[in-house]
Amino acid sequence: MTLVSTQARTAVYPGSFDLLTNGHLDIIERSQKLFDRLIVAVGSNATKASPLFSVEERLDVLREATDQWANVEAAELQGLTVEFAAAKKAQFIIRGLRAISDYEFELQLALMNHRLNKNIETIFLAADPTNIFVSSRVIRDVWRHGGDISEFVPTATLKALERKSKTA
Ligand code: ADP
Numbered sequence: 001m002t003l004v005s006t007q008a009r010t011a012v013y014p015g016s017f018d019l020l021t022n023g024h025l026d027i028i029e030r031s032q033k034l035f036d037r038l039i040v041a042v043g044s045n046a047t048k049a050s051p052l053f054s055v056e057e058r059l060d061v062l063r064e065a066t067d068q069w070a071n072v073e074a075a076e077l078q079g080l081t082v083e084f085a086a087a088k089k090a091q092f093i094i095r096g097l098r099a100i101s102d103y104e105f106e107l108q109l110a111l112m113n114h115r116l117n118k119n120i121e122t123i124f125l126a127a128d129p130t131n132i133f134v135s136s137r138v139i140r141d142v143w144r145h146g147g148d149i150s151e152f153v154p155t156a157t158l159k160a161l162e163r164k165s166k167t168a
Pocket of ligand 1: 014015016017018021022023024027094095096097098102126127128131132133134135136137
């Protein structure tokens with residue numbers, strides 16, 4: 001038997017998750033069925049100024065929302081995703097695709113990651129049509145303006161939002 005066939009199939013699902021939506025959760029639920037171990041990796045994302053939630057808060061929300069799946073864990077992502085994945089012995093990176101607008105950036109990212117580490121494959125999961133228009137940014141904006149976002153996010157996110165000021 002080769003080493004590869006005995007190795008746990010591990011995937012990393014990286015993102016900002018500021019805030020966790022049902023779109024993210026759907027990708028997590030479907031991915032955890034495909035892999036032995038799924039690590040949801042929370043990056044601070046320097047290009048996204050003034051985050052709503054700290055990385056610690058996002059990790060707490062993720063852990064609460066995914067506690068029904070024993071093979072899912074949440075961790076902070078620092079540095080390159082491929083290096084994080086290699087350190088965790090992950091062979092796959094998961095990304096969700098909502099629309100053609102996601103595709104171009106995601107393709108660039110996947111090709112760059114493949115150039116950086118040929119042993120790690122990016123797997124794309126198509127967004128569930130119910131969540132196709134759901135993005136953290138839009139949901140954050142609706143929430144800030146007092147709109148009802150309860151059908152777009154898990155309970156753990158709603159609870160975390162109750163502790164936040166809308167002007168934050
Ligand atoms: P967002 O784009 O909502 O700010 P992230 O940067 O945290 O979210 O995205 C992390 C990953 O999750 C990306 O691959 C993104 O395409 C995917 N994703 C985000 N929202 C959805 C959704 N509604 N359905 C499927 N995938 C999604």
